[in-house]
Amino acid sequence: MGSIDKKLFTPGPLNCSLSTKEAMLKDLGSRDETFIQTVSDVRRELLEIAGVSEHDWTAVLIQGSGTYAVEAVLQTSTPRGDGRVLILANGAYGLRMETMCKVADLEFDSIRSSEILPFNISQVEAQLTNGKVYTTVCIVHCETSSGVINNVEEVAELVRKHQPLAFMFVDAMSSFGAIPLGLTNIDFLVSSANKCLQGVPGFAYAICRKQCLAKCAGNSRSLSLDLEHQERNMIETRQFRFTPPTHTILAFKQALQEFKAEGGLQGRGDRYAANCQIMKRGMIKLGFKSLVKDEYASNIISCFFYPDHENFKFKTFYTALSDKGEIIYPGKVTDSQCFRIGNIGDLHKQDMDRLLVSVEAVLKEMEIPVPVPGPVL
Numbered sequence: 001m002g003s004i005d006k007k008l009f010t011p012g013p014l015n016c017s018l019s020t021k022e023a024m025l026k027d028l029g030s031r032d033e034t035f036i037q038t039v040s041d042v043r044r045e046l047l048e049i050a051g052v053s054e055h056d057w058t059a060v061l062i063q064g065s066g067t068y069a070v071e072a073v074l075q076t077s078t079p080r081g082d083g084r085v086l087i088l089a090n091g092a093y094g095l096r097m098e099t100m101c102k103v104a105d106l107e108f109d110s111i112r113s114s115e116i117l118p119f120n121i122s123q124v125e126a127q128l129t130n131g132k133v134y135t136t137v138c139i140v141h142c143e144t145s146s147g148v149i150n151n152v153e154e155v156a157e158l159v160r161k162h163q164p165l166a167f168m169f170v171d172a173m174s175s176f177g178a179i180p181l182g183l184t185n186i187d188f189l190v191s192s193a194n195k196c197l198q199g200v201p202g203f204a205y206a207i208c209r210k211q212c213l214a215k216c217a218g219n220s221r222s223l224s225l226d227l228e229h230q231e232r233n234m235i236e237t238r239q240f241r242f243t244p245p246t247h248t249i250l251a252f253k254q255a256l257q258e259f260k261a262e263g264g265l266q267g268r269g270d271r272y273a274a275n276c277q278i279m280k281r282g283m284i285k286l287g288f289k290s291l292v293k294d295e296y297a298s299n300i301i302s303c304f305f306y307p308d309h310e311n312f313k314f315k316t317f318y319t320a321l322s323d324k325g326e327i328i329y330p331g332k333v334t335d336s337q338c339f340r341i342g343n344i345g346d347l348h349k350q351d352m353d354r355l356l357v358s359v360e361a362v363l364k365e366m367e368i369p370v371p372v373p374g375p376v377l
């Protein structure tokens, strides 16, 4: 069976290997021993990847996309009554946490800062020492809307120092499994099946410090997004509370085997870094300019300004690339005319090389000279 899928240079959904997709061609009941064992293996392997012990940590699987896990941590970790969340927002995913707090009526403050820079540590420290007490502090590791990689470990250390009772929460959706992160000062971390671990979409997971999760019973205002209850039920019955994503978990188990075979975090991270380097070098050679400076940029996704040429229309560019089998993504940064190219998922050197050939061909079709003029600032 050959693959005719388009290549997804996006933040997700991402390409998966054929063997990962084949692994889910099986119907298992939720009480099937094979399935129960698979869930247990997956939970243990997630902790191994995170570099933390089973004694102190647990990986809670939750049905749905990544957003469900982010919202589940906010719901679960924020006490009723005196809960107050601090959100560090320098992009769309930080801002989405604000929306979640508004919708659930959770008290929150936020530090909003430039979408193309990591956080200013003095600004964060000032907020943490202004007399307010926070119950959870949240940050996104790789802001996938821009590709900026945030200074999470530095922020987490400050949170421990100035707000020792607060839970530290990291949305590592697009970085977990490819960019190392020390969890010493972190209590909750989330990601989802179809990001750097290259499973199929359908569930997400929260890696939780057990002693923190145990303090969260009864906090959640949502039945389905209650991580503490999800965990307690799993321990007591070995079951999900509601219909489990059986096929997706079988695929994930296979994806984790492939992750190990590639050399784990190091091997996966190296491939993504190589993909990113090939793509960025090629785009810069074609005249495109990056939105984010290299020193702040991840190896996950990159933003490029539109060229300053009257023939450049993103929709035309997108459609012509899609016709050639390459899917890119619109930008998501306020005030900047840009598009994004991701390099995670089952993408390899030859895919990055082919993308660059396609981009050059499309520019030619659009009668835009190379190197492209611009950027549109």
Ligand SMILES: Cc1ncc(COP(=O)(O)O)c(C=O)c1O
Binding pocket: 011, 012, 065, 066, 067, 068, 070, 093, 140, 141, 142, 143, 144, 145, 171, 172, 173, 174, 192
């Ligand atoms: C950093 C980050 N947070 C949250 C999300 C939301 O995940 P989903 O779209 O799977 O709900 C994404 C999606 O790409 C993301 O990159």
